[in-house]
Amino acid sequence: MDEFELIRRFFDRKGEMPGVVVGVGDDGAVLAPDDAKQQVQVIDTLVESVHFPADTNPADIGYRAVAVNLSDIAAMGAEPRWMTLALTLVDSSENWIDSFASGLFEAAGQYDVALIGGDTTSGPVVTVTVTLTGDIEPGAALLRSGAKPGDAIFVTGTLGDAAAGLKLLQVGASDDFLAQRFLRPTPRINTGRALVGTANAAIDISDGLAGDLAKLLNASDVGGEIDIDKLPLSESLREYFVAEERHHLALCGGDDYELCFTAPIESVTDIAEITCIGSVTKARGLRCKRDGDIVVVDNSGYRHFQ
């Protein structure tokens, strides 16, 4: 099976795709964006053995490649529209590709994202790059740079689960809930949309809360104080890990793909599954409190090339 046959068989799904004039199969896709909207464009790459274990179920890889990009779209407050896929494969086992495509289209289908084009290549490890384009009301995008002293700091969902899930997978243990939190993160599209007009700044938590919140605070030229005892933790995390470890996972563990945002506390009403964990300060830097004392966070999150 060559690359053209591969694309035809697994990735060229006809169907209702609003705004897509020409999809997969030409030199490029042709799109009719909504005139009244601005666009948000994001890109994320997953590399085998770096971002996922080599033996990961291909359906989970496909799902995750879309979900991590959707998470960036959510952090901007945008509505996802279409995506392109660059897929580097080691071989072309039909079962593998079929499974990968099923996960990819499962995530895309859940959030009404159309696959409009792509490129398949061969290489030494599986590498998946997805570019996702969304749209948003002009001037409404949630940036990292708008946090104001006095804002409350919120996070969605629970923290540390994905890093915990990966940790268990790596030692051959498994907890279904934690594993799923790593393999199939939930992009917070609806929350992102609800935050438009409410949040002053937002970021998605991909490299760990401490590191990502620090980026938001730096971009906004402010600081912040968070209370470690307020971090939302799942039952599974509490069950498998002792207090020190779960706090570390919640603060520094990557791959949660929850949102962290700041907003005047009184403006945040009717938004489900969020927790206030601290507040924005005029003084720069991120301070973490525990039992009323400031503690040092010794790892600012997972960074490549350190």
Added chain:
Amino acid sequence: MDEFELIRRFFDRKGEMPGVVVGVGDDGAVLAPDDAKQQVQVIDTLVESVHFPADTNPADIGYRAVAVNLSDIAAMGAEPRWMTLALTLVDSSENWIDSFASGLFEAAGQYDVALIGGDTTSGPVVTVTVTLTGDIEPGAALLRSGAKPGDAIFVTGTLGDAAAGLKLLQVGASDDFLAQRFLRPTPRINTGRALVGTANAAIDISDGLAGDLAKLLNASDVGGEIDIDKLPLSESLREYFVAEERHHLALCGGDDYELCFTAPIESVTDIAEITCIGSVTKARGLRCKRDGDIVVVDNSGYRHFQ
């Protein structure tokens, strides 16, 4: 140097970028597309040792990653606007990245393309994925599917040079012209723009003329006949390769990134550097003539996973 520092230092270039509301540095870019236009979006990946030799000058890799995408934009007749970059690196040698970025921005600058975002990751080989978005008058995109019986078939520039250049590089020989044709292809943006309203169908030649023209003819539900003696060949190609070999390179060699298009012959005026090589027929299939006889083309171009 971590990935955030890397992005700041090498890829975050401020400056006039029409339509770019927020560029590199947030969860996503925010764009204000031209209301009166449709968009064209393309994506292409280059993998070390697959698409370029491992010892290629990083500036050439950066240049080429942009140029091959621009070629797809040209084949659609669109005007390039902005791009995103997914860069997988093996290590983070500053010299390498600096050189890569210089080539990337050189190509981008020549065609007024803004880099709006990206993702850097680590992996076992250098992998570069660029997504490029252009715009075009509504309904004007040049598709592969519009060729009509009686159309003349044209190509831009000369054919086979890139494959010849790569061949020489691989055996340790070198001809400056041919090497440059491989390393720094010329995207035919101006020609693509000039073909809007004139050409009935277009494709860029990335996998070899025979294979790519066959794709265009199949998409249009027609056939074609080309005259091998009419294929435009460079002086360098004639100098280094005997007739059989240069015909093979011109028909089946990849990476030229010239355009192939079909149009009524009388409608094509004032377009520089093009050659008529044959015509579109109602009968399906691609026939190649030489000295008046039909010859078999034994390799339909370079395909992955064969």
